[in-house]
Amino acid sequence: MITPRVSDIVGITNKIAPAELAESWDNVGLQLGDPAGQVSRIMVALDPGGDAVQAAVETGCQLLVTHHPFIFSPLKKISAADETGRLAIKALKNDLSIISLHTNYDIAQGGVNDLLAARLGVEGALPLKVTGGDEYVKLALFVPHGFEERLLQALSPFMAPIGSYRDCSFQGDGIGRFTPMAGANPFVGEVGLGHQEKESRLELLLPKERISGAVAAMKGAHPYEEPAYDLYPVLNRGALRGLGRIGLLAEATSAGEFARTVKERLAASGVRLVGEPGRRVRKVALCGGSGASLLREAARKGADLLVTGDVKYHEAREAEALGVAVLDAGHFATEWPMVQGLASALRRALEAKRFETEVVEFQGEREPFSFW
Numbered sequence: 495m496i497t498p499r500v501s502d503i504v505g506i507t508n509k510i511a512p513a514e515l516a517e518s519w520d521n522v523g524l525q526l527g528d529p530a531g532q533v534s535r536i537m538v539a540l541d542p543g544g545d546a547v548q549a550a551v552e553t554g555c556q557l558l559v560t561h562h563p564f565i566f567s568p569l570k571k572i573s574a575a576d577e578t579g580r581l582a583i584k585a586l587k588n589d590l591s592i593i594s595l596h597t598n599y600d601i602a603q604g605g606v607n608d609l610l611a612a613r614l615g616v617e618g619a620l621p622l623k624v625t626g627g628d629e630y631v632k633l634a635l636f637v638p639h640g641f642e643e644r645l646l647q648a649l650s651p652f653m654a655p656i657g658s659y660r661d662c663s664f665q666g667d668g669i670g671r672f673t674p675m676a677g678a679n680p681f682v683g684e685v686g687l688g689h690q691e692k693e694s695r696l697e698l699l700l701p702k703e704r705i706s707g708a709v710a711a712m713k714g715a716h717p718y719e720e721p722a723y724d725l726y727p728v729l730n731r732g733a734l735r736g737l738g739r740i741g742l743l744a745e746a747t748s749a750g751e752f753a754r755t756v757k758e759r760l761a762a763s764g765v766r767l768v769g770e771p772g773r774r775v776r777k778v779a780l781c782g783g784s785g786a787s788l789l790r791e792a793a794r795k796g797a798d799l800l801v802t803g804d805v806k807y808h809e810a811r812e813a814e815a816l817g818v819a820v821l822d823a824g825h826f827a828t829e830w831p832m833v834q835g836l837a838s839a840l841r842r843a844l845e846a847k848r849f850e851t852e853v854v855e856f857q858g859e860r861e862p863f864s865f866w
């Protein structure tokens with residue numbers, strides 16, 4: 495078993511919630527600390543507030559992973575006179591690093607919104623507001639006969655799956671022609687002489703963000719001094735990504751009955767319903783945290799009801815006008831399932847890498863509102 499470094503955990507969290515999924519205004523990833531620091535214990539929390547930092551330090555954690563960013567507005571100074579500065583100093587003095595996964599974890603598959611959908615029994619959940627899809631490029635490369643397997647093996651970790659199939663490639667036969675010039679050190683052929691070589695053309699699909707890794711791996715495995723290859727833009731798109739989710743309940747119910755279910759399953763202190771309690775609900779949209787801005791998208795996609803938090807008066811009126819019921823279960827209650835979900839995902843990933851690191855869930859967070 496190995497004790498990982500903070501940078502190893504950044505790598506793991508980047509697989510769970512790739513940083514490039516985050517909204518442009520967001521600040522995600524390593525917020526504070528030393529990438530080289532060793533991590534034997536991690537705490538997961540929703541908020542990077544004083545309680546979480548205190549608990550992480552007290553229980554001997556070297557890393558705190560939160561949903562809400564520790565640093566959101568750019569800091570001009572780090573002073574103990576303000577809360578963020580005080581916590582930053584405390585964390586640094588105690589060798590505590592902080593990573594935040596925010597909108598990237600909202601959007602990620604298996605993230606905040608998929609966890610919420612699973613908790614509420616919303617099945618077949620797809621993104622409510624699509625923000626993008628995996629973008630691909632086609633890599634075509636030319637290798638002398640006999641080197642195909644070696645190249646495909648080197649490229650395998652970078653290839654995009656097609657549906658439920660991985661390692662998808664195509665191979666065709668042909669003749670490569672080239673004349674090595676002065677200064678070349680050719681694998682086959684001679685300087686100054688035209689050469690013909692039986693070659694295979696290999697074609698495969700790469701996610702756009704893996705181009706540089708794939709080209710480096712290809713050059714490393716290719717026998718030629720100057721491998722010939724082409725990268726083509728393609729219009730194929732992979733799995734759609736986006737904010738919120740929309741799916742179906744196994745059985746239709748009433749808005750009032752569903753409100754009771756949501757309150758119970760999220761252990762919420764109270765939920766607020768906009769719309770008739772008796773209206774039929776089957777198609778449910780949801781967005782953990784503040785998702786009232788997705789109301790029109792929910793209406794457009796035919797949702798009977800939107801579950802979210804932080805709903806304002808005028809948004810409730812807009813929902814009435816659009817004919818979509820809204821269930822405000824609170825920012826905290828709709829995001830809280832992420833603590834357990836992220837902790838489990840981290841444990842699985844750490845175990846797969848044989849890293850000896852314990853993950854604890856911060857239990858001290860509470861809904862800030864009380865209901866009277």
Ligand SMILES: [Zn+2]
Pocket residue numbers: 562782783784825829
């Ligand atoms: Zn939030």
